[in-house]
Amino acid sequence: MALPSDGASGGASGGGRPRPRLDPVVAKARNLVAALLGISSTGKVRPVPDPPLVLVACSGGPDSLALAAVAAFFAHRGEIRVGAVVVDHRMQPGSAAVADAAARTLRGLGLDPVQIRAVDVEHDGAGPEAAARTARYGALDAAAVELGAVVVLLGHTLDDQAESVLLGLARGSGTRSLAGIRERRGSYLRPFLDLRRAETLAICEVLGLEPWHDPTNTDPAFTRSRARTVVLPFLEAQLGPGIAASLHRSARILAADADYLDQLASDEFERLVERVPVGVRTLPRLELRLPEDGLRGLAPALRHRVLALAAVALGGNQPSFERLLAAEALLARCGSAGPVELAGKVTVSRISRSQSIPHDGSSYGKLVFRRNA
Template structure:
């Protein structure tokens, strides 16, 4: 395998703090509620945080900054290195990354090897799903309080443009959030060149993933071609403007998601729709063993009474709870048409093997039963 690690650099003599390192410490410390100056404050049984680290400049710089806080005794810092097995020699890269992380003082450092389940999605989506699965499992096993990820402002700008190109909605255009569940992204205010500067200042040896320069990937073309072009035509600061838009949309999306979650919990009836079945009524999975297939029923009247932005989100929440993936706008719109009670009663295929249909008013089921007047969503085996 070609060695994609940069050549080791001589560590700088201890002296004035590099300003970029200082900036990175400030954003991490603010997010974690930790001080960057003053006396060390030793804490009994400090909480454990994990850094998801690929060995690239962004995540390696984040690991080094977090190691500073670990040295102050207020928090324990470990790391998770995920080997996706997508490239020849990936195991060696993962082990070399683990060595550097241990040298920085991170403990524990866990290397997780994952198998990708494409299941109808592309390699990037499959890798992402496997990576987050490994991160979440490790955090649970170790009792970690949070998992820090090294995404930068440049990553955020790329995500916004990709969302625009795909015709995505508010949540996608909002990009990545600084805080979502156990995941924290303190570097969303830093540029990619700043993480490279941190690695240089601290004498780190980052791995440069060759796929990050492969034009076969849409994100790479956006990074190397589209954003530079927009910068040349619209003026400097395009990445910052895109990231700022994501931040504004993120607040809107968070609020709508919260409202949708409340509405979903009010109307979701979980379990098999034991009375009645699919109007289409022609598939084996609607037969005798349908009781064993997880289903969620949603009130048609309740859905009709919601604003479109909330209605779409409620439908998507049911799909995700059944183990599917976030449906496209087109698929959600098809499910929404079932509420008009015109034409076909379904099923409408959503995403991740989840389908939806409505119970016909002329079907012989009790009108007060669990399915009547409801959309039924089911995931096939």
């Protein structure tokens, strides 16, 4: 398969010699990728002796295919090596053929290595979208470790960000959820969050690529699909254009706020937490204790985060707002001392004077977090 055009078109220069003109949307995409990877998108090519491997998670759809093609440009310059992982969720008929076609296109772009990873999507009550996401990231994590990749690029766009914020609003979520999709999370980078979905389609057209269009993206059975095809267009029609960009801007503002609050909460958690080994030698467990007075002295935004950190630190899930309020109510000393069930088999209770357990006087009133076996 021949490599696609690099997005440059011919133009007259002095003496009639053709001068390539880079398509603006391709140039924009290259700048976004280069900025996040910390490399230059212009100037003299400076190949490195042992370039690091960057993986692109690619379904064959327009967003991830455009990202793969843009990343391939930097691989041809010798600054990085670029490979790809195609995850076959095996949730649709013909998914293996779609994955094979995507892998062939990626190899034609010059990406190497290109892996196809088939996964089993286990429905654990969180819904098919969440289950597929869990399986997908598990496959990408494994591929990155096996191949020695430094980062994995994901093709989420501004439109994906707007949908995430809108869905967070509909669920009544907090600051972190409304902050939407992170540009950086561990080894995962999302360089296209300032790019519209229409622009990734334009990149594919300019570069002569034929992306696959996932039918579930317009399937009304999925909540995100309804947000994409019904709710956002309705809001644009009723409130005027620019809704997606406004939601994206709100996410960027809230992300900075959430990062700051999370760091403060982490500092307070480490200052307050007491880690106590409990259980028998054959089944050791860790119990976390947080003092009442210390928790009461925190602003509610920090207190809720500290309580959530205790649950997550024991291997539980992020508690819902309602569960955090129930845990916080233990501090009021009204009614029961618990336990309150949190997500992921974690419970929290208050040590009361009536409890016949060995503790010193300073333990009285502490909130105790335990994870059930």
